[in-house]
Amino acid sequence: MRISFDDLINPDLYPEYEPAPIFSDDTSFIDVVKPEQIKNSDLHVDEFRQPVVIVDNLHVKYEVFSSGKAVGNAGARRLLQPKLKGVRTVHALKGITFVAYENESIGVIGSNGSGKSTLLKAITGLTPPSSGSVYARSRPSLLGVGAALIPDLSGDKNITLGGLALGYSREQVEEMREDITRFAELQEFIDLPMSTYSSGMSARLKFAIAASKKHDILIVDEALAVGDAKFKKRSEAKIREIRDSAGTIFNVSHSMNSIKETCDRVIWIEKGVQMMDGDPDTVIKEYQKHLKAKK
Numbered sequence: 585m586r587i588s589f590d591d592l593i594n595p596d597l598y599p600e601y602e603p604a605p606i607f608s609d610d611t612s613f614i615d616v617v618k619p620e621q622i623k624n625s626d627l628h629v630d631e632f633r634q635p636v637v638i639v640d641n642l643h644v645k646y647e648v649f650s651s652g653k654a655v656g657n658a659g660a661r662r663l664l665q666p667k668l669k670g671v672r673t674v675h676a677l678k679g680i681t682f683v684a685y686e687n688e689s690i691g692v693i694g695s696n697g698s699g700k701s702t703l704l705k706a707i708t709g710l711t712p713p714s715s716g717s718v719y720a721r722s723r724p725s726l727l728g729v730g731a732a733l734i735p736d737l738s739g740d741k742n743i744t745l746g747g748l749a750l751g752y753s754r755e756q757v758e759e760m761r762e763d764i765t766r767f768a769e770l771q772e773f774i775d776l777p778m779s780t781y782s783s784g785m786s787a788r789l790k791f792a793i794a795a796s797k798k799h800d801i802l803i804v805d806e807a808l809a810v811g812d813a814k815f816k817k818r819s820e821a822k823i824r825e826i827r828d829s830a831g832t833i834f835n836v837s838h839s840m841n842s843i844k845e846t847c848d849r850v851i852w853i854e855k856g857v858q859m860m861d862g863d864p865d866t867v868i869k870e871y872q873k874h875l876k877a878k879k
């Protein structure tokens with residue numbers, strides 16, 4: 585017997601059905617601590633503001649075979665196999681230290697391969713530190729909804745799946761459905777299977793679903809500002825709105841305009857070294873000078 589979608593998500597019929605979680609729960613490397621505990625850190629913490637994330641002398645090393653293939657993370661690996669032949673260590677982050685406060689929107693910039701994604705992965709707990717620590721007031725979420733969605737189902741049903749995976753009740757999903765559809769600009773296509781969507785259309789739908797949730801600590805990778813120029817503008821505006829209603833946001837981007845528009849603080853990393861941490865205009869100016877000098 586084939587189970588219908590509506591039956592599947594009906595808790596009276598299938599109480600055991602749990603949609604796949606959207607946000608990775610694999611954050612065991614992060615110490616989630618209360619603000620008063622964070623104040624015990626040796627770092628300088630502004631006592632008049634609420635610290636949300638503390639990154640304390642963070643080092644991340646990857647081990648790669650000489651062929652370039654990743655061995656795994658050096659931190660965990662070292663314990664298991666002290667010496668591996670033909671393995672090279674990439675020191676991706678070399679002592680990053682900062683305190684992020686409530687309502688800050690922090691841009692992370694730097695040349696290709698400088699360690700931006702590694703920093704965000706360490707903050708979400710996906711990559712363990714080789715040394716140093718990351719503390720967070722609550723579990724940071726990576727803005728994205730890939731995992732929960734099913735391409736063979738319509739956009740509309742995927743809104744249900746995505747909403748449930750974000751932890752909303754079925755009633756709440758119904759309340760949000762129209763807004764998500766409208767934001768994704770998919771009114772005419774919402775009943776078609778997602779597999780028929782262009783990459784821009786499915787990216788817009790994923791963004792619209794993910795952005796419907798309020799977050800305490802939110803990590804946004806630049807890939808999320810998707811679609812054409814118009815939708816990019818709206819997704820940036822949405823990121824600002826989330827920032828205003830939520831706690832703290834981290835934003836990685838190669839677009840200095842997008843960083844200037846969405847961030848009030850910028851951290852610049854180069855070859856794993858923290859170069860500057862300050863107001864966007866000053867830091868971006870120095871970064872651009874550095875890029876010019878390199879040419």
Ligand SMILES: Nc1ncnc2c1ncn2[C@@H]1O[C@H](COP(=O)(O)OP(=O)(O)OP(=O)(O)O)[C@@H](O)[C@H]1O
Pocket residue numbers: 646647648654655674676694695696697698699700701702703
């Ligand atoms: N899983 C991994 N295994 C091995 N090395 C890695 C891994 N991920 C990143 N690296 C290396 O770590 C360094 C930092 O990479 P990372 O992706 O964090 O930089 P990035 O600033 O985000 O780069 P980009 O701007 O090009 O996306 C690079 O030298 C990269 O090759």
